[in-house]
Amino acid sequence: MTDSRRSPIEIDEVLFRTVGHQLVDTIAQFFDSIKERPVTSGELPKQLQEILGHSPLPEHGIPIEKLLTKVSTILLNHSLFNGHPKFLGYITSSPAPIGALADMLAATVNANVGAQILSPMATEIEKQTVSWLAEFIGVSPNYGGLLVSGGNMANFTGFLAGRTAKAPKRIKEEGLTGLSAPLVFYCSKATHTWAEKAAILFGLGANAIHWIETTADRKINTLVLEQTIKADKEKGYQPFLVVGNAGDVSTGVVDDFRAIADICKTYNLWFHIDGAYGIPAAAVPSQQGLFAGIEEADSLALDPHKWLYSPLEAGCTLVKDPNHLLETFSSHPVYYNFDNTEEEIPFQNFYEYGLQNSRGFRALKVWLALQQVGKSGYVQMIEEDISVSNYLFELASRHPELEAVTQNLSITALRYIPQGYNPSDDYLNNLNEALLNELQKGGQVFLSNALINDQYCLRSCVVNFRTSKKDMEEIIDIVVNEGRRVHAALRQK
Structure with missing residues (x-):
């Protein structure tokens, strides 16, 4: 009887090193030549399907050398390259090369960053990454949060924390139907579509969004905002949240955060900033005046895979008081044995901070790039x-x-x-x-x-x-x- 198992998915050390080096050489050559390539192949789905072929699922395995050579050729000749210097569409950044290496290392460890016991070092790296991101944009590094897939999820996370914090406490047991007054929230007409998704998916309905017109310079009209909140309260609605834009997706305009923060304090509303695109510019001395007041936000969304050049996926939610995340997302089923409160520093389990239980190690590529670049x-x-x-x-x-x-x-x-x-x-x-x-x-x-x-x-x-x-x-x-x-x-x- 042999004392080891030989699985068809294993790759021995010599072959792994050989094909790995070849792949890294191919990627390095791609990075070096990207400027000379077209931004996109422009091929239609039918053409791409012909290139890919229509063969059924293989019954038997294909040699890895052949597979990696084929897939490199397919992807590097028939893709859209957002790393190309003339890709300026939407808000997907040119990916940092160190992120490609980081993703390889992260996949090797394959940490499940949902619970500290499953990802001891990865959890600490993500905690430090969150703190560094807060420090970078100019809010307290004591803001808590987590890495998520992108802007939608980052905004959803802050939105749900705000709803839990500002809605009547019975919402967790009775749901929206148990509320005596309908919840409403406020966005400018320049706000990204995530707000409409949140209203629909989380049970409020699209009519819960009270869209606020913008001024001539496309900022949320704070006079109209306050008037609308007052009128809504008189009508029996329950306002709970205002969204400010740190760089709207169409034109990059930044709202007046100090004015929004003052209104939120007056009416006891949650102040959320959608900074998925623009908030890293708050670190630039010449731009800081635009972002005055971000430290007043109860929650912020930012996407390292936008203006911090991380490879997809990497979004982040920051919350001034991390306990609001725990109150919103934490659960303790009997089959979880993830707590250790006897330690000097209690375990932080990221499954209690957001929607996911199983979570990949997104933070590594962001953490490494922040150190490489400073x-x-x-x-x-x-x-x-x-x-x-x-x-x-x-x-x-x-x-x-x-x-x-x-x-x-x-x-x-x-x-x-x-x-x-x-x-x-x-x-x-x-x-x-x-x-x-x-x-x-x-x-x-x-x-x-x-x-x-x-x-x-x-x-x-x-x-x-x-x-x-x-x-x-x-x-x-x-x-x-x-x-x-x-x-x-x-x-x-």
Whole structure:
């Protein structure tokens, strides 16, 4: 009888080292050549399915050398690369190379960071990462929290903590139907769609969102906010939460947090900041005035996989009083043996802080990058992203066929306007939408869209440590040349 088991999924040390080195070489070459590649292959699902093939599930295993060579070729030749210097669409950053190595190491340990006993060192690393993120953006490192998958989950976590804190205590036993007054909360019309998801998924209903109009500069109108809260209380509603935006997704505008905080204190409301995109800019000295008042927030959402350049997935919720997370999410089924209150420092079990029980080791890539770069390195990169975005706005302002529409943080919105056309012409919305579709398929540059004052705009968001001013000059030429071609084609129809 042998004293060991040989499983078909094992890889012996020599082979692992050989294929691992080859894969790292391939990835290193990819990082070095990414600027020369197209941003996207632009292939349609049918084309991609043909490349992948239609074979059934293999009955027998395939050699790992062949598998890794094949999958590297497929992914590195038929993907969209958000690490490309001309990827400026949506808010997915260029991933830090150290994050790729960190994910490999994290997968090797395979820590379940739901309970301290299952992930002793990983738990401590995540605790330190949360503290460092709080310190980085300028709030107390005593804020507690956890790493989550992204902005939706980070905002959901803060939202639920706020609901538990401000709703009547019987909500945990009786649910929403046991409340004497309907819960309502407040967002500006520029707030991300997560707020609508939260209202629907967590039982309040979409009508529980009381949307507040924005001012001319797209900030939440705090005068209207306070008037609406007063009117709602008189109507028998129970307000519980206000959302402030630290960089709205369309234009990057930051709300007036001090004014929101004052209103929340007056009416005993939970103050939540959606900083999934923009709040890392609070660390930049020249931008700190925009974020005055963030220390008043009861909870904040930020995404390291946005402006801290972490590979997906990495979001984070920070809460001023971490006990609100425990009150919201903690449960103690009899089959859990995860507590040890006899220790000098009690165990922290992250399953009690959020929606997940089983949790991957997301913190490692963030923790390593924060140390590799340091605060000063991140401040430098964020400043450069803002400067590059400003440069695009300036170039668009000077070009006779472009209209520079807005610029905030690292987001610039612009439109292509053929010479001789009135900027209010309805045709321009169709033209710019058609132009964006062509740009996204073409592989030279990847932008997204924003609807600003009913005008369809091309939107550029720079959260990319590879993007330079030279890229912006080239993007202007690409947009104008493609705009002329699309305009000519539309006019012929």
